[in-house]
Amino acid sequence: MNKLFAVIKKEYKTIVKKKSFIIMTILTPVLMAGMMVVPVLLMKVDRSDKKIAVADYAGGYTQALSAVPAEKSEKKKGGLDMDAMNEMPVTAGRISFQQVELAGRDAAALLREYEQKVLKKEIDGLLLIPADVKSQRQVSYYSTSISDFTTLKFIESTLRTAISKQLLLEKQIDPSVVDEATREISMETFKVKKEGTTKSDSGMDYMMSIFMIIILxxxxxxxxxxxxxxxxxxKTSRISELLISSARSTHIFYGKLLGIGLAGLTQVALWILLAALLVSRFSGMVDAAILSFLTPEIAFYFVIFFILGFFIYAIPYAFIGAAVNTDQEAQQFASVLSVLIIVPYILGISALQNPNSTLTLVASLFPLFTPILMFMRITTAVPPLWQILASIGLCVLTIWGLAWLGAKIFRVGMLMYGKKPSLGEMLRWVRYK
Amino acid sequence: MSEWALSLHDLVKDFDGKRAVDHISFAVKRGEILGLLGPNGAGKTTTIRMVMDIIAPDAGRVEILGEGLSDKVKDRIGFLPEERGLYRKLKVMDTLLFFGELKGMKAAAVRERGRRLLQQFQLAGYEERKVEELSKGMAQKLQFITTILHDPELLILDEPFSGLDPLNIELIQGIILERKRAGTTIIYSTHLMEYAEKTVDSLVMIDQGRKVLDGTLATVKAEYGQKFIRLQYEGDARFVAGLPYVRSCRDSGREMEIELEDLTKREQLLRDLLGKVTINGFQLSEPSLQNIFIRKVQEGAGA
Structure with a gap:
């Protein structure tokens, strides 16, 4: 047993003392913190410096767009103020809408001129509001980028509100009633869990889930x-001969697995600690959705599935190292194995949308996929406890089998030099005493 | 306690249908140095690998320090593999700690003995250097230290001198002798006969997987008798091989080992040499191991 510990100690120390280990340990939580804070900051900065020209043939809408700040639009009550119409440009939020001097030009002529401006990036877009917008409810937006949903949604809803108001005012309805009738609605999303329903942001949940899986x-x-x-x-340095002639091959193999596994566990534990520290320290800056996502329960399962995943993949990786003779060969086999690890990740994307489908259930119970898939399910919709326990049980059985097989392949492969072994040969190694 | 430190019984090993080791048996007395001699590819390393349980023999068995090769017995053996290798990223002292603990030593004992040995091998001060920063010769010395660190009863060294410069060969030879005086049994393989000649008590010669000769150095040499002349000369001495009373001769350019049919012919030889070459030395000698080995192999090939 002392020899087992000697191997564990050496493997553990070798990794933990590496510079890359220390850098990764510190850098990953910082990146993680960045991932948490940056989206929040981005949302605040995102709509800056947008200049949109408005060709307002109907009249009065530029003012309506400008009157409502782009963010927190529900807080402000926009009314049409005809007097301010000539004050240009007017800024709303961080989008500035510029009224175009129509000067009697028709839409086609205007478009020719402004297309050039859009292409030259003098303006970000041209919004064309035809005279009959009230009846036709049709406006056009010209821009090099039409994927900015928040801006488009903002224009759409502001115009709709403005038109509604105008229609109502024309019908001699009390302006205060009109304001009340056209007030905006905001929606909050909630996640239903057994432990209790929490306020949650579905987009943020999805992102965090993907993010944790990527780390795993x-x-x-x-x-x-x-x-x-x-x-x-x-193997290549023939240290293997020294090892085998000093200790039992099982001690060397298991010592190696445990030593490196413990180093990994140390890193994961440090991450959790650092993450907890960062979150508590900067809780004001972190999105509430992230705080509700990063529960001790998630951390617990992360550790569990890291341990299971480590053994399930590390043993085959050790097979490869023992069976081949050169780095290139090892990389070839390793890329095959990487594909095997990517499969549950890809399955997981569909699992995120449909966490309770039969395919997801079966795949997450398949030991090679469990560590990533089952963890992914836990982060989105907590599966029944029996499924979690069953998947863990199946993983443990698989690891037990792999460890037995691995020790044998390791023993023979480590001392087999020269040619690349065939699969049949490797099977024969298993029977070798 | 048996008088034998190691005994091999009828070891056989085939690789892909080719017999690498063919029924080899020999035994080593405690406290002796045994040389395992033979050309490259003779089966020396394969034999040692079977002794060290690195590969399993197809037939035969090995008895080591009175038993089979158990975990405990492994702690009493020091093994230097033919191809050297250490963890390149590991520091010198950490290397000693790992291999020492792997042999069942306590960390404190490793540090204490490790320091002494580093001193002896002129590696003091390198404790915190990484192995990859050492020169090749230093790494070889470090490897040798890991072999003797745990004060083994039995040392098995596969080609201990290969790749060493003359200074380090001297150093290792000194250590081997020192270990022997301390009572350690030592087996080493080499294809360099002249080194073996100076240190071994007994020897085993292997060629093409078969044992061709074994015994103590003295008996082996006696068997070949005192029919050899060692001649140091300058000039052209090729005619010697053609002389009727010369059975064989090995010419190294400035030195020649000449086997006579009969020792009484030595004066005749001297007369024949006079005037043709400059004689720098002329003495009776034992056959060299090199010579014996070549004779043995030729006999084997002829038979």
């Missing part, structure tokens, strides 16, 4: 490849 995916591949390279180094 990244460290599983990273630590797997670390084992592979380690075993290959021992």
């Amino acid at each position: 995916f990244m460290i599983l591949i990273n630590y797997g490849q670390m084992i592979m390279r380690g075993v290959l180094e021992e």
